[in-house]
Amino acid sequence: MTKIKDLFQKKNSKVLNVYCTAGYPQLDSTLKVMKALQENGADLIELGMPYSDPLADGPVIQHSSTIALANGMTIKTLFEQLKDSRREINVPVILMGYMNPVLQYGFEKFCADAASVGVDGLILPDLPEYEFETEYGAIIMKYGLDFIFLVTPETSEERIKKLDSLSTGFIYAVSSSSTTGSDKNMTDVNAYLQRLKSYGLKNPVLVGFGIKDKTTFETACAHANGAIIGTAYIKALENSKDVEKTTKEFLNHVLR
C-alpha cells in the first residue's frame, strides 16, 4: 500500500495538503518548510518543482518559481535535499511540476530517483491522459508512484470517471476554472463537489485553488475529503522572517 492510500484509510475527512515551491523562499528552506508543515498539521506536502513557464499558475506561484530558480533550485538539487529528509518527514510527499524539466531530466530516471528519495506521488498538470496511457503511466507505476489527475467544474462526467480510473492516491478537484491564486468565488463549489461525490469515484477528492483560510477550507471539506492550499501559504512566506513561526501561525489560522 502506498503512503497516500494509507493516509486516506486512516483519515478521510479534513485532509490538508499544503503546497510550497521547492527552494522558496531560500534554496535550503525546503526541508525547514516541510518539517514546519508536518509539525503544524499538514497531512500531505506538495512540493513544486520550479519552472520558467508555469502555465497553470497565477502571479504569486510564478513569482515563487522565479525566486526558487534564481536561488539555484533544480530537480537534481531537490532530490539531494529530499534524500536528507527521509528520516524526518513521515507525511506523504508529492511533487508537482511541468513536463519540460522532467523530460529533460529523463522521464524514467526522474521516476526512479523520485521514488528512491521517498517521493510518494506526482502531479504533472500538462501530462495529458493520452500520453499517460500510451507512454508515461506504465513508467510511473513501475516505480510505485501515485499519479494524481486534475478535474475542473468544466470536466464532463464521462471524463471525470476516466481520469478517476487512471488516478491513484487522490483526485485533485480544481475549484473553479482559473490559474492558481485567482479570487474567483467558491459559491458554486458545493454543487460541483456534490456532483463529484455522486459519481462514486474510487479515489478520495481534495479540492484546490482558492483555499486560503478556515472558511474556505471548511467549505471545501464539507463535500470532499480535504483541500489543498498553495498561493495563500506562499504569500504568507513571502514576508516571513521565520519560516517555522509563519507556518505555525498560518496553519493555526486554517485549522483552529
Add this chain to the structure above:
Amino acid sequence: MSTTTYQQPSLQGYYGKFGGAYIPEMLHRNVEELRNRYLEIMQETSFQKEFRELLKDYVGRPTPLYLAKRLSKEFNTQIYLKREDLNHTGAHKINNTVGQILLAQRLGKKRIIAETGAGQHGVATATVCALKGVECIVYMGEKDIERQAPNVARMKMLGAKVIPATSGSKTLKDATNEAIRDWINNPNDTHYIIGSVVGPHPYPDMVAKFQSVISEEMRWQLKEKTGSELPTHVLACVGGGSNAAGAFYHFLDELSVQLIAVEAAGHGVNSGLSAATTQLGKPGVLHGSKSLVMQTEDGQVVEPHSISAGLDYPGIGPLHAHLFDSGRGEFLSATDEEALDAAFHLAKMEGIIPALETAHALAVFNQKKFKESDVVVVCLSGRGDKDLATYMKAME
C-alpha cells in the same frame, strides 16, 4: 489505419515524435471543442465561401508570384517572390486570423485573445476583430511594447486592448503564457487566436491549413509562369513557422520539392544570443506541444535573441521539428547582420523593402548555390514598414 503524411498529423496531433496537446485540464474542454469541430467547420460551404471572399476582397488575394529578374540574374537562378507583403496589414499573418475569427464566430465565442511579438499578429487579430465587431485583447511582452511602438498604436486604433506581459523575460514567450492563462480563466466565451503553427493540437494543423492558401496559389501561378506546378525549392523564414508551413503545405508530400527553412541565428548560432531552435533546441514541451525547445540542461526555457521580434521565439512548430528530424526539410540560419544586408539588397535590387523576418530567408542566396535551371520560390512573408526604425539605425 491512420496514414500520417508530412501534411497530415495523426489523430492526436503528432507529426512523427512531435505535437500532441500537453495542456492542463483547465484547457481541456476548449481545446477538445476545437479539436472536435475545426475540420467540420472549415469544410462547411458557408465557411469556405466567407473565408474565400474575405481573402479576395478584404485581404487582397491572390498575392502575386513575382519573378525577381535582377536578383535571379545576380544569383544565376530563377527566383520567384510570393508577395505576402502585399496582403492587408502587411504580412501573411492575416490569412490565419481571418480563418480563426470565422471559426470563433461559429463556435459562439464573443471575446478574442491573442499573443504577439513584433505586433504583426496582434495587428492582424485586431483587424479581423474590428471587421467583426468582437472584443479583442492582445498580450504583448513589456519589452516588445517598447520596441514596436507603431504596431501598438495600430492595435489600439483598431480598438484592441493591449495588455503588457510582465512575467519572465517580458517577450513573445511570456505573452503566449499570459494569453494561455487568460484562456484558462475565461473558459466559456473566449477563443484564443494563436499566431503561428505552435500550441496544442489542433492549432498547428489548423493554422497550417489557413496559411496553406499561400502554396495553393503558388502551384497554379507556377504552372502559368513556368509550365510546371512544382518548383525545385521553396524557401521561407521560421519563427514559430506559419509562413513556412503555408508556403510548404502543398509541396510537403511532393518529395521532389526541396523545402528550406531559415531560422534566426542572432549574433551567430553559438554566440549565446541566437534563436536558431533546430540547431540549439532539444525535444521538450512548450506552450502545449512537444517540439524542439531552446532550454537549459535543467529544462528551463531560455530567452532567444534575434534582431527580428517575429523570430525571437525559443520553440518551433511540431511540423517543422518533424521536417528537421526526418530530414524532409533543410534548416539553415541567418545572422542579424546577414538579414539586414539581405533586406537592403532586396530594396536596391527589386524595389521591395521586406520585413526583417523575411530578410532571413533572402540571406540564404549568399550561403547556398542554386542551379541556373532551379526554380526557387521565396515566401516574402511581410513588408518592412514596421522595421523602419531598425533600418534607419542601420543606415547611420
